[in-house]
Structure formats: C-alpha cells, structure tokens
Amino acid sequence: MALLTIRNLTVRFGTSTGSFTAVDGIDVHVDKGEVLAIVGESGSGKSVSMLAAMGLLPDTATVTADEMTFDGRDLLSMTPRQRRQIIGREITMIFQEPIASLNPSFTAGYQIEEVLRLNAGLSRKAARARAIDLFEQVGLPDPEGKLKSYPHQMSGGQSQRVMIAMAIATNPRLLIADEPTTALDVTIQKQILDLLMELQQETGMALILITHDMGVVAETADRVQVQYKGKKMEEADVLSLFENPQNPYTRALLSALPENATGDRLSTVASFLEHEAQP
Amino acid sequence: MSVVVEGRNLIRDYHIAGSLMRPAKTVHAVKGISFAVERGKTLAIVGESGSGKSTLARIVALIDQATGGELLIEGKPVDIGKTRPTREMRSKVQIVFQNPYGSLNPRQKIGDVLMEPLFLNTDTPAPERRDRAREMLVKVGLPAEHFNRYPHMFSGGQRQRIAIARALMLNPTLLVLDEPVSALDLSVQAQVLNLLADLQEEFNLAYVFISHDLSVVRYIADDVLVMNQGEAVEQGSREAVFADPQHPYTRELFAATPVTDLDAIRARVARRQAMRAAAGG
Numbered sequence: 236m237a238l239l240t241i242r243n244l245t246v247r248f249g250t251s252t253g254s255f256t257a258v259d260g261i262d263v264h265v266d267k268g269e270v271l272a273i274v275g276e277s278g279s280g281k282s283v284s285m286l287a288a289m290g291l292l293p294d295t296a297t298v299t300a301d302e303m304t305f306d307g308r309d310l311l312s313m314t315p316r317q318r319r320q321i322i323g324r325e326i327t328m329i330f331q332e333p334i335a336s337l338n339p340s341f342t343a344g345y346q347i348e349e350v351l352r353l354n355a356g357l358s359r360k361a362a363r364a365r366a367i368d369l370f371e372q373v374g375l376p377d378p379e380g381k382l383k384s385y386p387h388q389m390s391g392g393q394s395q396r397v398m399i400a401m402a403i404a405t406n407p408r409l410l411i412a413d414e415p416t417t418a419l420d421v422t423i424q425k426q427i428l429d430l431l432m433e434l435q436q437e438t439g440m441a442l443i444l445i446t447h448d449m450g451v452v453a454e455t456a457d458r459v460q461v462q463y464k465g466k467k468m469e470e471a472d473v474l475s476l477f478e479n480p481q482n483p484y485t486r487a488l489l490s491a492l493p494e495n496a497t498g499d500r501l502s503t504v505a506s507f508l509e510h511e512a513q514p
Numbered sequence: 515m516s517v518v519v520e521g522r523n524l525i526r527d528y529h530i531a532g533s534l535m536r537p538a539k540t541v542h543a544v545k546g547i548s549f550a551v552e553r554g555k556t557l558a559i560v561g562e563s564g565s566g567k568s569t570l571a572r573i574v575a576l577i578d579q580a581t582g583g584e585l586l587i588e589g590k591p592v593d594i595g596k597t598r599p600t601r602e603m604r605s606k607v608q609i610v611f612q613n614p615y616g617s618l619n620p621r622q623k624i625g626d627v628l629m630e631p632l633f634l635n636t637d638t639p640a641p642e643r644r645d646r647a648r649e650m651l652v653k654v655g656l657p658a659e660h661f662n663r664y665p666h667m668f669s670g671g672q673r674q675r676i677a678i679a680r681a682l683m684l685n686p687t688l689l690v691l692d693e694p695v696s697a698l699d700l701s702v703q704a705q706v707l708n709l710l711a712d713l714q715e716e717f718n719l720a721y722v723f724i725s726h727d728l729s730v731v732r733y734i735a736d737d738v739l740v741m742n743q744g745e746a747v748e749q750g751s752r753e754a755v756f757a758d759p760q761h762p763y764t765r766e767l768f769a770a771t772p773v774t775d776l777d778a779i780r781a782r783v784a785r786r787q788a789m790r791a792a793a794g795g
Contacts, residue, residue, distance in 0.1 A: 268790075276699040276700060276701060277699055420562035420563055420726065421562065421726065421728075421767065421770045421771050422562065422766060422767065422770040424770065424772075425769075425770035425772075428772075436789060439793075447699065447700065448772065449700070449774050450729075450771070450772025450773060450774055451772050452774075453772060453773065453774040453775075453778070453779050454772045454773070454778075454782065457783075457786070472783075473779060473783065474776075474779050474780060474783050477774060477776055477779055478776055487701070488700060488701065489774075491700050491701050491703070491704040492700070492729065492774060493703075493704075493707065493727075493729040493730050493732065493733035493734075494729045494732065494733070494773070494774060495774075496733050499711065500708050500711060501704040501707055501708055501733070502704070503701060503704040503705045503708065
C-alpha cells in the first residue's frame with residue numbers, strides 16, 4: 236500500500252549564473268510501515284527531494300512533479316492551508332543538527348507543548364501530561380525535569396531525542412529523518428537508530444531515512460534508493476543492494492567502503508566518475 | 515626500526531577559572547598516556563567526542579604543551595613550555611586538520627600556502643621554494659597549474675590534498691592526522707586514504723591518525739589506542755584489538771559501529787519479517 240508517491244520530481248534553483256537542477260526526475264514511493272533509505276553523497280539531491288515533498292524549500296526553488304500524493308491525497312493541487320493539515324501532523328521530519336533544530340530561547344517542554352497544542356489540539360494541561368509521556372517513550376532520563384531544560388543544557392543525543400519526541404507527538408504516518416545521527420558519536424548513534432526502529436515497529440509508521448552512511452542503511456532499511464547528482468541510480472531491497480548491486484555507481488560506492496578493501500588500496504569511485512564525466 | 519615519536523605518561527589538565535557563582539575546576543583531558551610509533555607505521559587513536567584524542571594530537575604536534583609526562587621526538591625530549599622547539603624539530607612534526615575548509619586561509623593562493631612552511635622554517639631560496647611547491651602539488655595528485663588558485667576554487671577532497679601537501683613540504687618524519695577524512699564523502703575518503711598510504715610508503719612516514727571511525731582505523735592502522743575520558747582503555751596491534759577487544763568500552767564501541775556484513779543484514783531482514791508476520795497474525 237503506497238503511502239507517499241512522488242513521480243518525476245524535478246527541483247531547480249534559480250541562481251545568479253542561471254538555473255541549477257538539484258533533483259532531476261526522481262521517483263519516490265514509500266509503503267505504509269516501510270523503512271526506506273535514500274542514500275547519496277553530498278550534492279545527490281537526497282535532502283532536497285524530501286524538503287520539496289514537505290514544502291520547505293525557499294522561493295528560489297521551482298518544484299515540478301507529475302504526481303505527488305500522500306495516502307491518495309494530491310499534495311500538488313492542495314491549498315497551503317490543506318497542506319499544513321498534513322505536513323507537521325501526518326508527515327513529520329527531523330534533521331541532522333539536533334541542537335540547531337531546537338530554539339535556544341525556549342525550554343524543551345515549551346517547544347513540545349507548542350506542537351501538541353497547535354497540531355494535536357490539546358489543552359495546556361493535557362499537553363504537559365502528554366509531553367512527559369513522550370519524553371519517557373523516547374528514553375529521556377528524568378522526563379519531568381527535562382521539560383524545564385533549555386537546549387544548551389542537554390547533550391546532542393538528548394536533543395535528538397527531544398526532536399524525535401516532537402516528531403512523533405502527532406502520531407505521524409510518515410517520519411522523514413534527514414541524517415539524524417551524522418552529528419552524533421557512534422554509541423549515541425546506535426541508541427538513536429535503535430529508538431527510531433523501535434518507535435517505527437510500535438507505531439507502524441513509515442520511515443524515510445536520508446543518509447550517506449552505508450552502515451546505517453545496512454542496519455535499518457527495508458528498501459534502499461541510491462541517488463547521484465539528482466538522479467536515481469538504483470532501487471532495491473536492502474539485501475539485494477548489498478549482495479548484488481546492479482548499478483555501476485552503487486558498486487563503486489560499496490567497494491569504496493574501508494571494510495570492503497581488498498589488498499592494500501581502496502577502490503575509489505573515481506573511475507566511475509571519470510566515465511560519467513564524458514558526455 | 516627506529517622510533518619516531520614516543521609519549522611517556524603524557525598528562526594534560528585544563529584549569530577553568532572560577533567566577534562569582536562557580537568554583538574553579540580542573541579538567542583532566544589526558545590522564546597519563548604512553549605510546550610509541552616507528553618509522554613507516556601508523557598509530558590510530560580512537561575515541562568519541564570528549565575522549566581527549568584531539569588534545570593528545572595537539573600535544574604530539576607541538577601545538578600544546580603537556581602538563582606532565584615526557585614527549586620524545588626521534589629520541590630527543592621536547593617540552594615546548596620550557597624551550598622553543600628548533601626549526602629542525604618543527605619540521606619533523608606536521609599536522610593535518612579535520613576540516614579543510616577551515617584550515618586553509620581563503621585569501622592565500624595555494625602556491626603561497628605550500629611555500630610558507632619553507633619560508634618560515636628553512637633558508638630555501640624563492641625559486642627553489644616555488645619548484646618544490648609545484649612538485650608537491652603533483653605528488654598529492656593535483657596539476658601544477660593550480661599553483662595560483664585560491665582555496666574556494668577546490669572541492670573538499672582537493673583541499674584536503676592541499677593540506678596534506680602543506681604538511682609534507684618540510685619533509686617531516688611524523689604526520690599527525692586529526693580526523694583527516696571525516697568531513698569527506700565516501701568516494702573522496704577512499705581517494706584520500708589511498709593517497710595517505712602511497713605517501714607513507716614513499717617517504718617512510720610515521721602517522722598518528724586520530725579517528726572515531728572504526729572501519730577506517732581497521733583499514734589504515736598498524737597499532738590502535740582506544741581512548742575514553744582521557745585514559746587509554748586499550749592499546750595493541752590492530753589484529754589483536756579487532757580480533758579480541760579486552761576492555762568493555764572497546765567492545766561497546768565495536769558493537770555500536772554499523773556493519774555492512776551480508777550475514778548481519780540477512781539476519782536483521784529475517785527478524786523484521788518474523789516480527790511483521792507475528793503482528794499481522
């Protein structure tokens with residue numbers, strides 16, 4: 236059952252030197268309860284395509300698509316007001332820099348209660364109680380005390396837990412996580428990934444994980460989509476992708492992993508890139 | 515095999531001045547670490563943020579002084595707090611930093627970046643400085659014509675090559691590499707790691723390689739030192755540490771590192787399918 240379907244998405248940015256195509260005819264689809272990983276290096280358009288779906292790109296971006304539907308509803312023809320009923324409620328997002336994602340001037344409690352009042356329609360009192368529950372659910376120590384903490388008083392891992400609590404506050408059906416663990420240490424990364432997978436299994440929400448880390452893909456995804464320079468290179472279930480990659484770029488990427496080194500030098504993506512550079 | 519750098523019980527404390535509301539305190543960033551690196555070998559120092567690994571790197575690179583213990587470069591004790599290191603000593607130890615966007619001066623041409631170490635530390639005449647800078651550009655895989663370009667004209671991987679070239683200008687015997695590939699994309703990371711391996715072979719360099727990425731460490735290191743909260747919790751050859759980690763922290767670190775092993779993926783996919791079937795039924 237398709238939850239989010241995007242067909243032929245193109246995103247162009249107008250710049251002083253002409254237009255730049257960041258996403259070039261990408262298809263994305265996620266089923267209910269599925270974990271999709273979108274993998275790519277910098278400049279692959281992996282974040283931009285999801286920001287486009289969320290409607291979070293600046294005015295300089297031109298977004299076109301043949302189809303963009305969420306649970307059968309057309310996101311393209313919707314009024315902004317209707318769209319806001321979905322974005323932030325049924326589809327939520329977390330970002331790479333947890334400390335930068337939170338407002339430094341307000342307590343964690345204020346920020347999550349704001350989400351609960353505006354997007355879940357709870358009263359102040361109910362929001363407070365639900366916030367404590369959510370903090371408990373994401374494994375924050377001393378949930379009541381944390382409501383009164385400012386972002387600078389929390390570690391990176393704790394801030395990301397607060398962000399996750401805010402993102403699941405409205406019981407979304409799709410959570411988009413954009414490099415959620417890139418800024419974190421590996422032991423904290425494991426905790427956060429475990430938490431996301433646990434929540435996914437408990438709630439049955441779909442999860443789109445944007446990452447550059449093949450290890451993270453191997454440990455979380457059901458299905459994987461590989462992007463390079465705004466184009467989709469390959470799409471496969473996680474085991475097939477690692478076992479038998481079809482696309483030359485995917486193969487190059489996998490053999491560039493230090494753990495896959497054969498002999499005393501790594502194979503690089505360079506040979507593929509040179510091949511690509513020729514028109 | 516000659517030992518290039520040796521640390522004996524190195525200690526670094528930071529004193530944080532108190533204020534009206536807060537008493538002064540001392541942070542023990544490095545708590546007595548000993549190690550030795552031979553010519554042509556790589557010691558990897560692994561740890562998470564706050565483990566003290568970069569503090570240790572700065573001590574070895576003669577940027578910061580140690581609060582206690584002894585640092586020997588090619589057998590000679592060096593204490594930058596007591597005596598200014600000679601130009602020869604400075605030339606022996608060079609450092610490459612994590613972020614090539616921050617470690618190059620945006621207003622300095624690449625040629626000047628490379629010639630500056632020679633200008634400051636040697637009496638090499640200008641024409642020779644220029645020639646050696648051009649040669650070094652080629653060595654690190656960049657065309658000599660890039661001599662007159664500015665840093666903003668290069669990608670992250672190219673900039674890291676320039677930072678490596680700068681570090682090699684003085685023919686050092688020891689290179690301190692502080693997370694040199696963690697800001698780079700996977701494909702570029704592989705190229706820079708290969709370059710480092712080539713250069714190590716060519717110049718018989720000793721590397722102190724700081725990293726948090728165990729897969730990179732496993733690829734590049736001869737010896738491994740695992741740091742946690744300023745202490746060396748585990749130290750040994752790469753084979754020994756990876757085959758049979760002794761300390762609980764090392765094991766935790768290994769367990770937390772994501773693996774792309776096919777059997778592991780197969781097992782996880784099977785687990786998920788079983789869970790789905792149970793939930794559906």
